[in-house]
Amino acid sequence: MNLLRKITAKPWEHAGEMEGLHGEYIAAHSAGRTGLFMFLAVISSMFLLFMISYYTRSRFPDWEILADPGILWLNTGVLVLASVALQMASNAARRKAMVSMRNSLFAGALLTLLFIAGQLVAWNQLVEAGFYAWGNPAIAFFYLFTGLHALHLVGGMWFLGRLGFSMRQENKRERIRHSVTLCATYWHYLLLVWLVLFALLLKT
Amino acid sequence: MAYVALADRDHEQHLHDPQTFVTKYIWSQDHKVIAIQYSLTAIAVGLVALGLSLIMRLQLGFPDTFSFISPDEYYQAITMHGMIMVIYLLTALLLGGFGNYLIPLMCGARDMVFPFMNMVSYWVYLLSVIVLCASFFISGGPTGAGWTLYPPQVILPGTPGNNGGIVLMLLSLVLFIVAFTMGGLNYVTTVLQARCRGMTLMRMPLSVWGIFVATILGLLAFPALLVTGIMLLLDSVLGTSFFMPALLSMGEVSEHSGGSPILFQHLFWFFGHPEVYIVALPAFGVISDLVAVHARKNIFGYRMMVWAILAIGIISFIVWAHHMYVSGMNPYFGFFFATTTLIIAIPTALKVYNWVLTLWRGDIHLTVPMLFVIGFIFTFINGGITGLFLGNVAVDMPLSDTYFVIGHFHMVMGVSPILVIFGAIYHWYPKITGRMLNDRLGRIHFWLTLFGTYAIYLPMHYLGILGLPRRYYAMGDTSFIPDSAQAMNAGISIAAFFVAAVQLIFLFNLFWSRTRGKPSGGNPWKATTLEWQTPQTPPVHGNWGPDLPVVYRWAYDFSVPGASQDYIPQTMAPEDVPTDPGSSYDGGEGEHS
Numbered sequence: 001m002n003l004l005r006k007i008t009a010k011p012w013e014h015a016g017e018m019e020g021l022h023g024e025y026i027a028a029h030s031a032g033r034t035g036l037f038m039f040l041a042v043i044s045s046m047f048l049l050f051m052i053s054y055y056t057r058s059r060f061p062d063w064e065i066l067a068d069p070g071i072l073w074l075n076t077g078v079l080v081l082a083s084v085a086l087q088m089a090s091n092a093a094r095r096k097a098m099v100s101m102r103n104s105l106f107a108g109a110l111l112t113l114l115f116i117a118g119q120l121v122a123w124n125q126l127v128e129a130g131f132y133a134w135g136n137p138a139i140a141f142f143y144l145f146t147g148l149h150a151l152h153l154v155g156g157m158w159f160l161g162r163l164g165f166s167m168r169q170e171n172k173r174e175r176i177r178h179s180v181t182l183c184a185t186y187w188h189y190l191l192l193v194w195l196v197l198f199a200l201l202l203k204t
Numbered sequence: 205m206a207y208v209a210l211a212d213r214d215h216e217q218h219l220h221d222p223q224t225f226v227t228k229y230i231w232s233q234d235h236k237v238i239a240i241q242y243s244l245t246a247i248a249v250g251l252v253a254l255g256l257s258l259i260m261r262l263q264l265g266f267p268d269t270f271s272f273i274s275p276d277e278y279y280q281a282i283t284m285h286g287m288i289m290v291i292y293l294l295t296a297l298l299l300g301g302f303g304n305y306l307i308p309l310m311c312g313a314r315d316m317v318f319p320f321m322n323m324v325s326y327w328v329y330l331l332s333v334i335v336l337c338a339s340f341f342i343s344g345g346p347t348g349a350g351w352t353l354y355p356p357q358v359i360l361p362g363t364p365g366n367n368g369g370i371v372l373m374l375l376s377l378v379l380f381i382v383a384f385t386m387g388g389l390n391y392v393t394t395v396l397q398a399r400c401r402g403m404t405l406m407r408m409p410l411s412v413w414g415i416f417v418a419t420i421l422g423l424l425a426f427p428a429l430l431v432t433g434i435m436l437l438l439d440s441v442l443g444t445s446f447f448m449p450a451l452l453s454m455g456e457v458s459e460h461s462g463g464s465p466i467l468f469q470h471l472f473w474f475f476g477h478p479e480v481y482i483v484a485l486p487a488f489g490v491i492s493d494l495v496a497v498h499a500r501k502n503i504f505g506y507r508m509m510v511w512a513i514l515a516i517g518i519i520s521f522i523v524w525a526h527h528m529y530v531s532g533m534n535p536y537f538g539f540f541f542a543t544t545t546l547i548i549a550i551p552t553a554l555k556v557y558n559w560v561l562t563l564w565r566g567d568i569h570l571t572v573p574m575l576f577v578i579g580f581i582f583t584f585i586n587g588g589i590t591g592l593f594l595g596n597v598a599v600d601m602p603l604s605d606t607y608f609v610i611g612h613f614h615m616v617m618g619v620s621p622i623l624v625i626f627g628a629i630y631h632w633y634p635k636i637t638g639r640m641l642n643d644r645l646g647r648i649h650f651w652l653t654l655f656g657t658y659a660i661y662l663p664m665h666y667l668g669i670l671g672l673p674r675r676y677y678a679m680g681d682t683s684f685i686p687d688s689a690q691a692m693n694a695g696i697s698i699a700a701f702f703v704a705a706v707q708l709i710f711l712f713n714l715f716w717s718r719t720r721g722k723p724s725g726g727n728p729w730k731a732t733t734l735e736w737q738t739p740q741t742p743p744v745h746g747n748w749g750p751d752l753p754v755v756y757r758w759a760y761d762f763s764v765p766g767a768s769q770d771y772i773p774q775t776m777a778p779e780d781v782p783t784d785p786g787s788s789y790d791g792g793e794g795e796h797s
Contacts, residue, residue, distance in 0.1 A: 062461050144434070
């Protein structure tokens with residue numbers, strides 16, 4: 001409704017300073033947060049279109065249901081733990097508890113690496129069983145989904161790594177704490193994406 | 205909280221303060237330098253695409269005359285021409301070029317909110333252009349599948365560039381989308397977060413609105429091209445069958461099975477149609493600002509213009525399948541997409557009416573930018589009306605894949621935005637360089653370009669109605685096509701060469717005026733928007749000197765009754781507005797509409 005009020009304003013009716021209007025807005029939303037949410041919208045659009053393609057393609061007669069590797073359940077658990085660790089880091093950042101934040105971030109990074117390694121194991125199991133990408137569209141989609149999802153986590157890890165390197169700089173602490181909360185949001189989002197993708201892969 | 209503009213915070217400014225020639229002009233994080241880098245690269249690659257169109261016109265106008273144009277080369281030329289013009293020229297120039305230059309200046313920011321990412325955006329864009337152009341130099345050459353890259357044809361033997369060319373094209377598109385996403389996140393976030401004090405959403409100039417909404421469209425629509433590109437790349441390189449069906453190719457059973465080419469088309473056009481508005485919306489915004497400044501009149505129906513931009517943005521996502529009537533679809537689907545296509549014409553037409561009504565009884569200055577504005581309005585109406593024909597299933601069927609379609613989309617999506625780009629360059633060149641472009645050369649450029657392009661594209665509608673199919677290398681002995689059609693094609697080719705030659709006048713003007721043009725001063729057009737109120741022209745790094753501007757009014761206070769000058773800058777406080785003796789005008793503090 002606030003947006004509706006804004007875009008129905010009649011700007012020609014009144015000239016003069018609009019005290020405070022914009023300052024409050026900036027205080028409420030950081031640029032990083034807005035940028036992140038826009039980026040999540042972009043990723044959502046991409047995965048949504050992939051899922052629609054998956055659904056459409058799965059209705060063709062050559063589609064074979066894939067028996068998903070059991071390790072995916074374990075990997076999912078690891079990713080949940082990574083997300084929890086990132087949330088703990090975010091909570092610590094809000095409390096300004098730097099040591100606790102650093103430890104939680106480290107745990108989150110390790111768990112994420114473990115998840116990616118687990119996904120590679122799943123790939124390896126499929127390859128060893130003779131399931132190649134060109135064999136069946138269901139398998140091709142499996143490699144595509146898991147690969148792209150892992151790629152987004154790698155991007156997050158790169159950002160996390162940069163945070164880790166800059167953590168010793170006193171003058172950047174406020175910024176780092178803010179970035180940690182954004183990282184947590186990103187991880188939760190990628191967990192959500194994975195849960196949806198996993199459910200889709202299990203059902204078909 | 206005390207007001208601190210985002211780009212004014214210490215760490216932001218410290219981060220991208222240029223120290224050396226390299227950081228100032230090459231690895232620059234200044235939005236203005238990045239805008240110029242984007243623009244020059246886009247124009248350069250656009251000239252390549254122009255050259256390719258001349259190869260096409262040589263063949264079409266004078267078949268069997270030039271032995272160096274083989275069918276393969278012809279198809280490669282049409283493919284690369286289309287893709288370069290739509291993506292690497294128009295999208296990059298309107299958003300990467302104008303978006304980068306105008307958003308921070310018009311919003312009163314010092315820079316984009318993520319300057320480093322903005323810089324990387326340009327370099328990845330340049331890389332995408334290099335990868336694309338590299339396909340000219342590989343064995344087999346670039347892809348020749350047509351700019352829509354439809355499978356299965358695109359990767360089958362017999363199609364030029366079916367190995368390396370298509371791979372480079374798809375890689376280049378993926379890179380472009382990465383670059384666009386980095387730039388787009390910047391444009392949207394800067395508009396939302398870095399506007400100066402007083403710059404409410406509804407005080408923003410329509411150029412910013414157009415670029416803002418077009419960027420959101422791009423951020424949501426380009427993923428469709430990314431998805432399509434990745435899956436087609438895998439079909440091509442790994443032999444998967446996302447889009448590739450089982451088929452016999454050159455007498456052999458292909459390795460693919462079961463893929464859906466129609467799925468590709470849906471995904472491609474889910475990107476492809478919003479892409480039309482990704483190009484059109486910034487153009488609409490720019491035209492709105494140009495028409496107000498050069499007619500010395502406030503834009504007619506500002507709110508309606510904003511709402512129309514938003515409405516077009518939303519509806520543009522539900523019209524895509526009107527590009528696929530001949531591909532076959534449920535008749536109810538056809539009805540739905542024809543209806544939405546006609547509905548999107550309503551906000552679009554509203555904008556056209558408002559431009560015309562802004563001109564109505566305005567103090568029209570027939571400057572070069574204004575000439576391009578008027579040229580645009582005529583051309584856009586032409587292209588728009590033929591779009592209504594093609595939006596209807598029953599009319600589209602016989603006209604599909606004929607020259608009528610080429611005439612339509614070149615009018616609406618080729619000539620129209622190009623006229624806007626020219627108008628915008630003539631308008632903002634003084635701010636970018638501090639000098640005016642030569643007026644006489646500008647007028648010659650306008651009239652010859654306008655009449656030249658009409659000589660190219662108007663006859664194409666007639667050829668289309670005759671049934672002349674597009675994308676054919678040669679017509680051969682097609683019985684229903686009269687000889688006069690070939691004569692017309694030859695005439696079109698001559699006009700195309702003429703128009704291409706005329707652009708040399710523009711290029712000459714661009715470079716000559718850089719050093720020899722008349723000094724422009726800070727605000728030669730007496731415009732109201734913030735970019736014209738910078739302390740220096742061209743604006744220096746940081747744009748505004750020690751203090752950010754404060755906005756007191758909307759962007760269109762032209763010819764306000766009672767004010768003694770015919771424009772009031774956005775930065776002028778009500779109490780500072782000079783008024784006519786005896787006037788009761790209070791500078792806008794009360795209502796004056």
